[in-house]
Amino acid sequence: MYDTSAGRPHPSVSLDTVPPRDVERPGFLVDLRRCIGCHACSVACKTAHAIPLGEFPLRVRWLPRPDEKTFAFVPVFSESRCTNDAESLSAGLEPACVRACPTAALVFGDLADPEDAIHGAIAELEATRLEAPDADDLKRDVHYVELEDFVSGKIHRGAQLDPRDEDPIYEQEGR
Amino acid sequence: MSWTRRDFLKFSAALSTGALAGPLLACSPSTVSRGSIPESLAALRERRLDYRKARAVPTICFGCTTHCGVIGWVQDDRVRLVEGNPLDPNSQGTICSKANGMISYTDYPERILYPMRRVGPRGGGRWKRISWDQALDEIADRMRPLREAGTPERFVFHYGRDKTKGFSKRFTDAFGTPNRLNRRSICSSNRRAPLMSFYGREFEWESQDLERTKYVLNFGGNPMEAYQGGLFMRKRLIDAKVDRGARIVTFEVRPSATASVSTEYHAVAPASDGAIALAMARTIVDEGLADRAFWERWANWDFDEMRAHLEPFTSAFAEAESGVAATDIERIAREFARSAPACCTMSNRGSAKHYNGVQADRAIRMLDVLVGNVGRPGGFCLSSLRMWKNRYGQEGLPVIDQPAPRPHAPKPWKPGTREFETLPRDVQERVRAFPEEWQERYFGELATPSEYPLSWHWYAMRVGQLVHPYIQQRRQEVDVYMSYTLGAAYGFPEARLAREVLTDEALIPFHVAIDVSYGEQAALADIILPDATSLERWDAHSTNSYGLRPYTGIRQPLVEPLGEARPAQIIWRDLARRIGGGMERYFDFDDLEDYYRAWYAELPIDWETFKARGIWMDEDRPLDYELHEREVPAAEVARAEIDPESQTLFVQKDGKRHTIGIVRDGRPVRGFPTPSRKIEVRDETFPLAARLTGLPASDINASAVPTYARVPEHVDLSDDEYVLTTFKWNVHTQGRSAYWKHAAEIVHTNPVMMAPVTAERLGVATGDEVELTTYRPKGASDRSGERDPVGRLRNRVRVVPGMHPRVVACAHHSGHWEHGVVARGGEPTIASARVGMNADTSELDALAREIWWSKDRGGVGHGVAINDVYPINPAPLVGGQNWFDNVCRIRRVSGQKDPRTRA
Numbered sequence A: 001m002y003d004t005s006a007g008r009p010h011p012s013v014s015l016d017t018v019p020p021r022d023v024e025r026p027g028f029l030v031d032l033r034r035c036i037g038c039h040a041c042s043v044a045c046k047t048a049h050a051i052p053l054g055e056f057p058l059r060v061r062w063l064p065r066p067d068e069k070t071f072a073f074v075p076v077f078s079e080s081r082c083t084n085d086a087e088s089l090s091a092g093l094e095p096a097c098v099r100a101c102p103t104a105a106l107v108f109g110d111l112a113d114p115e116d117a118i119h120g121a122i123a124e125l126e127a128t129r130l131e132a133p134d135a136d137d138l139k140r141d142v143h144y145v146e147l148e149d150f151v152s153g154k155i156h157r158g159a160q161l162d163p164r165d166e167d168p169i170y171e172q173e174g175r
Numbered sequence B: 001m002s003w004t005r006r007d008f009l010k011f012s013a014a015l016s017t018g019a020l021a022g023p024l025l026a027c028s029p030s031t032v033s034r035g036s037i038p039e040s041l042a043a044l045r046e047r048r049l050d051y052r053k054a055r056a057v058p059t060i061c062f063g064c065t066t067h068c069g070v071i072g073w074v075q076d077d078r079v080r081l082v083e084g085n086p087l088d089p090n091s092q093g094t095i096c097s098k099a100n101g102m103i104s105y106t107d108y109p110e111r112i113l114y115p116m117r118r119v120g121p122r123g124g125g126r127w128k129r130i131s132w133d134q135a136l137d138e139i140a141d142r143m144r145p146l147r148e149a150g151t152p153e154r155f156v157f158h159y160g161r162d163k164t165k166g167f168s169k170r171f172t173d174a175f176g177t178p179n180r181l182n183r184r185s186i187c188s189s190n191r192r193a194p195l196m197s198f199y200g201r202e203f204e205w206e207s208q209d210l211e212r213t214k215y216v217l218n219f220g221g222n223p224m225e226a227y228q229g230g231l232f233m234r235k236r237l238i239d240a241k242v243d244r245g246a247r248i249v250t251f252e253v254r255p256s257a258t259a260s261v262s263t264e265y266h267a268v269a270p271a272s273d274g275a276i277a278l279a280m281a282r283t284i285v286d287e288g289l290a291d292r293a294f295w296e297r298w299a300n301w302d303f304d305e306m307r308a309h310l311e312p313f314t315s316a317f318a319e320a321e322s323g324v325a326a327t328d329i330e331r332i333a334r335e336f337a338r339s340a341p342a343c344c345t346m347s348n349r350g351s352a353k354h355y356n357g358v359q360a361d362r363a364i365r366m367l368d369v370l371v372g373n374v375g376r377p378g379g380f381c382l383s384s385l386r387m388w389k390n391r392y393g394q395e396g397l398p399v400i401d402q403p404a405p406r407p408h409a410p411k412p413w414k415p416g417t418r419e420f421e422t423l424p425r426d427v428q429e430r431v432r433a434f435p436e437e438w439q440e441r442y443f444g445e446l447a448t449p450s451e452y453p454l455s456w457h458w459y460a461m462r463v464g465q466l467v468h469p470y471i472q473q474r475r476q477e478v479d480v481y482m483s484y485t486l487g488a489a490y491g492f493p494e495a496r497l498a499r500e501v502l503t504d505e506a507l508i509p510f511h512v513a514i515d516v517s518y519g520e521q522a523a524l525a526d527i528i529l530p531d532a533t534s535l536e537r538w539d540a541h542s543t544n545s546y547g548l549r550p551y552t553g554i555r556q557p558l559v560e561p562l563g564e565a566r567p568a569q570i571i572w573r574d575l576a577r578r579i580g581g582g583m584e585r586y587f588d589f590d591d592l593e594d595y596y597r598a599w600y601a602e603l604p605i606d607w608e609t610f611k612a613r614g615i616w617m618d619e620d621r622p623l624d625y626e627l628h629e630r631e632v633p634a635a636e637v638a639r640a641e642i643d644p645e646s647q648t649l650f651v652q653k654d655g656k657r658h659t660i661g662i663v664r665d666g667r668p669v670r671g672f673p674t675p676s677r678k679i680e681v682r683d684e685t686f687p688l689a690a691r692l693t694g695l696p697a698s699d700i701n702a703s704a705v706p707t708y709a710r711v712p713e714h715v716d717l718s719d720d721e722y723v724l725t726t727f728k729w730n731v732h733t734q735g736r737s738a739y740w741k742h743a744a745e746i747v748h749t750n751p752v753m754m755a756p757v758t759a760e761r762l763g764v765a766t767g768d769e770v771e772l773t774t775y776r777p778k779g780a781s782d783r784s785g786e787r788d789p790v791g792r793l794r795n796r797v798r799v800v801p802g803m804h805p806r807v808v809a810c811a812h813h814s815g816h817w818e819h820g821v822v823a824r825g826g827e828p829t830i831a832s833a834r835v836g837m838n839a840d841t842s843e844l845d846a847l848a849r850e851i852w853w854s855k856d857r858g859g860v861g862h863g864v865a866i867n868d869v870y871p872i873n874p875a876p877l878v879g880g881q882n883w884f885d886n887v888c889r890i891r892r893v894s895g896q897k898d899p900r901t902r903a
């Protein structure tokens, strides 16, 4: 379906010859059918950008499903703190979070480029665009595949820790 | 201009046609010494990672035991990011969150950087920095006399994670001690033994063909979070489910990530997996869904006998044991069998780490044999996993072995040897009764405990949790104990006993710890030696491949060791040279790289190319399907004899028969690397071992064929008793990751998880405090039957829907009291131990300020250490720790208000 090998370092590819990625309208597609809640994306981002503890350009939520016995895993991008990984793009690489994802749950692309494969993926997978508060001036568009209703109601707050979080991880108190 | 994915594809295709036209990533580590401490985190934040300037170096990850091929980006002598190496056929270029933990531990401001010697009493926490010369001389002076006196076994080497692939064994062999101990029994003996019993010593791990499977039957495996090799399975399983509509059925006691992404999750009673598997086997046989031809060709157990044995294991029985509806059990069995051969079982620990776990895994493994999916596309495959030495399944691969000269292994402690005479009388008697082939593998009670012969029957897995009690009981006198990357003092069951022994100078006169961080184990040492991290050193690598084609990889230094840290290999080399007495001749190399280059001398690509790629694989080699059907070459057949009864081909070596194949339908084929060359579904080793160790024949572990009985202490659980189980979160790797800051930020606590109905019954809610009291097991385990509680712990409750109502779960990697500021939830290591760390504490202070979960900042803290309350509970014969059996009682200590009145 969508390719995942491109835009990654390869032991026989020099970045010297790879042009920068010039992205006009950054877009992420998050395929929730594929996400396993592993945090590889979030930790790769935080490592690459030396992000302090307590701040999250991207955070992975573990949300108890309302009627079922299991968890839904939802990576959430922070509108204010995510930078779309300018460093990687300027080196012609996919953002670090996308490269880190073990299950190809994340896709990045330029929504302004009609040739970009992300359009095909959004259409084919019937991805839902996340409603965001100030939708006119977004630094990125995030589309989710199979966004369950109960999930969309919980992730609008963005990626930072919130005392109301019900995840069994990132345990907090008095925050 | 916009560079699209398609352009990139074209571009990489062009590159790959001129394969390696110039390996374009630099690969020698910088020659600049990192003796000085790298720049601060604040400076890093200023100077961003510049991929075009940074060097990208392939290596092998050490974040867990999976060992993925990765690429690290190095800028200004600091590793800035780790990501996947697409050339690794196992990981397929993917990583997990822990890969970047390597950076956290390499740059940890409380990492041990200098050798230290304790001052004052052991465990008192007072240290002095010493030079390497002082440290090594002192250790060598302690060790040399043992070797000179002919008692090298009084040097005990105990490792936690040693991936030097035989280098540490070079050291212990050259020294002469067989006491090279590990923690395998803590981890996976109970799941390895059944597999080796079925398929032979070469296969202690399987490689399901997940790229083609249609149906996965998972008994308590958690590849999405933990599981050795789990990373290799993640994309393959998700692709199978999402892209190909494969079904993944998971039996678990709690809603793990794997349960969450499965197509079906059944919360089962703990330790009931065997009953389910046997009932499924019965359904498959009864409904004529078995592949009888495969069974008759390859299983060593008569089909009708097997059918008769399954008679009592009805689906109604399994329902009563497990809580899974009989109709579901039958349906799943049918679906599984009808998907054959593109179906496979999977299990890891969940089913095995119980009193009945070895038999449960044998029952599960039997399902694959029944439907004939073994070695077939989409099925339960076996792919070589050991270093290549022309072993089974390695035909045609280059030999990859440590350079000569290689020391001889110590001689077995057979009756009549000096060592045998040092054994207690009862042990001598037991060993005397062992068959000769066991006596040839016997090396005393620490390495090869005679009560647990199946911990060393296939190979020396050891029984790690008995090492300290055995030392306490003086079953082996110890003069020097060296721990390497081991966390027994924190992480072993009943860890306080390990601490007691490690603190007692009469039992362990001298303790050397080699590690990266100042953990609970190192805190009880006399000398601490700073190890280089995985980003700073060499290792050879090979493992089983889920791509079904053997490959090898190299771990190489991306940066120089920080401070005065040295790679363990160099530590052992320099110790060997100081100890002398001939030992030094096995360590005749100056540069570690030369040593590893010689190790890989037979590789068909040159060393520089190997380093630039990080991975080598013969891309044209056929996939490892049906290795058992491969024909034995005529030259070998000509040298072999045939046993008329079993039809096995064998050769005589040292007066013993070694089978090399089996004749099937007139064709000499390899078969499986078992003595019968068949799949040993029936294995008389179990009753034999039982008889020789006095285990009653009625015990489930004594059965030659897969069977089921409830865990003894679960037979009559009273209403107020629960089963305490444990697990690890996907960002953690046992007790070794609590100080990796990004892992700790995500999971720093381990509340007692329980189902809503359980919480209601106990009158507690999330956040309330409870007290757990644990008890000893009841079967034929160590100290079983003792009535006094093992221990008590207090911890908070977290209500988690989806838990089995009889189970409470608590992760086992929290609540450290050492490993520095991150693991200790904001409290730095005691000042005296910091003499071995960076003297400039500004980085440490900066990091401490960021720990938002610290109690000082109103946070929830860093969890509760729970391993002290787990009884030492080795499974009979095999010795794997039955981590998931513990019976406990739970009492509410405090809460906000009575939960029953809450809205």
Ligand code: SF4
Pocket: A034, A035, A036, A037, A038, A039, A040, A041, A042, A060, A073, A075, A100, A101, A102, A103, A104, A105, A106
């Ligand atoms: S890396 Fe991928 S699978 Fe893992 S949490 Fe992020 S999006 Fe999900």
Ligand code: SF4
Pocket: B061, B062, B063, B064, B065, B066, B067, B068, B094, B095, B096, B097, B098, B099, B231
């Ligand atoms: S699974 Fe994760 S931590 Fe383990 S070796 Fe692979 S990338 Fe490293």
